Amino acid sequence: MSYAPFALGFAALGVAIGLGLIGASAMSGMSRQPEAIGKLSTQMLIGMAFVELVFLLTVFVGLSAVK
Amino acid sequence: MEPITRLMPLLAEAKVEGGGGHAETFVGTMFYVALVVLIMFGLLAVARKGFRPGVFQGRLANYSEQLYLFVNNLCVSIIGPHGAKYVPMIVTFWLIIFISNMVALAFPVAPTAILSFNLGLALISIGYVQWEGIKSNGFFGHFKHFAGPKMGGPLVLISVMLFCIELVSEIMKAVSLSLRLYGNIHGGHEAVTSLNKLWNVIPVGELLIPVKLLTVVVQALIFCLLTCVYISLVTHHEDEHEAAPAH
Numbered sequence: 001m002s003y004a005p006f007a008l009g010f011a012a013l014g015v016a017i018g019l020g021l022i023g024a025s026a027m028s029g030m031s032r033q034p035e036a037i038g039k040l041s042t043q044m045l046i047g048m049a050f051v052e053l054v055f056l057l058t059v060f061v062g063l064s065a066v067k
Numbered sequence: 068m069e070p071i072t073r074l075m076p077l078l079a080e081a082k083v084e085g086g087g088g089h090a091e092t093f094v095g096t097m098f099y100v101a102l103v104v105l106i107m108f109g110l111l112a113v114a115r116k117g118f119r120p121g122v123f124q125g126r127l128a129n130y131s132e133q134l135y136l137f138v139n140n141l142c143v144s145i146i147g148p149h150g151a152k153y154v155p156m157i158v159t160f161w162l163i164i165f166i167s168n169m170v171a172l173a174f175p176v177a178p179t180a181i182l183s184f185n186l187g188l189a190l191i192s193i194g195y196v197q198w199e200g201i202k203s204n205g206f207f208g209h210f211k212h213f214a215g216p217k218m219g220g221p222l223v224l225i226s227v228m229l230f231c232i233e234l235v236s237e238i239m240k241a242v243s244l245s246l247r248l249y250g251n252i253h254g255g256h257e258a259v260t261s262l263n264k265l266w267n268v269i270p271v272g273e274l275l276i277p278v279k280l281l282t283v284v285v286q287a288l289i290f291c292l293l294t295c296v297y298i299s300l301v302t303h304h305e306d307e308h309e310a311a312p313a314h
Contacts, residue, residue: 038144046296049289053243056250 004062011058018051100178103167110166134158141291146299153298156195157291160188164248164290168283171252172276179286180252182245189244192294193237200301209301244293251286255279 026044030037110127117128138158142150164179171177178184200209213233214226255275262272 042141042145042292045285045289045292049247049293052251053247056246056254059250059254060246 004065007062008059011055011062015051015055018054019048022047022051095176096178096181096184099167099170099174099176099181100184102174103163103170103178106166106170107162111162134161138291142295145292145295146302149302150295150299153199153295157294160192160294161287161291163188165283165287168252168286171256172279172283175256177252179248180256182249182253185245185249186241188248188290189241192244192290193241193297196294196297196301197237199298203302212301240297244290248286248290251282255282 022044026040029040033040111131114125114127114131117123117125123129123132135154135158138161139151139154142154142157144150146153167178171180179188197209200212203209204212210230213230215229215233218226255278259272259275259279262275263270265271
């Protein structure tokens with residue numbers, strides 16, 4: 001039995017919390033300052049890309065550990 | 068799953084060879100690259116007919132104008148007033164990645180679902196960033212940025228260390244760009260395949276297509292956006308910083 005799915009689950013848990021924090025604070029910032037939506041959404045996407053990368057790296061490390 | 072794969076010979080072939088094995092050869096990869104390039108140039112050739120002086124006619128011409136304006140806005144808002152000259156490169160990246168992500172929705176393999184193609188794209192992007200940095204700051208000026216602020220005496224050691232770390236981070240930029248794109252597109256395929264195994268009657272995984280459609284747009288946007296950010300990091304001029312209002 002392989003434990004790789006559990007590892008993926010834990011990685012997804014942390015990354016989901018991070019993405020949620022980024023999205024939530026970006027949303028509240030946007031609602032407070034609607035004129036800054038353009039800048040905020042750009043920064044939000046950059047932050048999300050870097051957080052997402054952590055999960056992808058976990059997937060690759062996990063895959064290479066399984067094989 | 069079975070009836071649908073019988074209808075689509077490419078899908079069936081992919082299933083026989085274990086999930087897109089036919090793209091692991093050079094010819095197989097190049098087939099999909101050629102498909103993307105054909106679609107891209109076909110769309111642009113049709114759109115080009117609508118470009119008349121004065122007013123643009125035709126739906127595709129209008130769409131391509133919208134795309135140009137969008138990317139132009141992206142470049143100018145991130146890089147600054149001199150960002151408009153990087154638009155052609157960014158539009159090219161956008162078109163290739165977006166179309167090949169759309170191909171990934173319909174075919175078992177797409178160029179962006181192959182790691183080496185993504186690595187090539189990312190290397191082109193990072194190489195372009197270095198080239199633009201050298202062009203705007205000069206060869207030594209560009210590499211002086213890597214060493215951080217000027218320090219005297221024994222602190223030069225820190226500058227040397229910073230230079231090495233920055234060199235590694237430039238390489239890691241290319242790796243992270245390619246892995247992000249590959250992971251998202253290929254990961255979407257993997258998720259669909261494993262969801263399809265749940266129930267043999269209906270391909271449940273195809274319900275993921277709306278999510279994948281979102282990924283298509285977001286990944287193309289992220290690649291272009293990060294390239295813009297990297298360009299803005301290497302081509303910033305000191306006088307523009309002082310002229311900009313404090314924020």
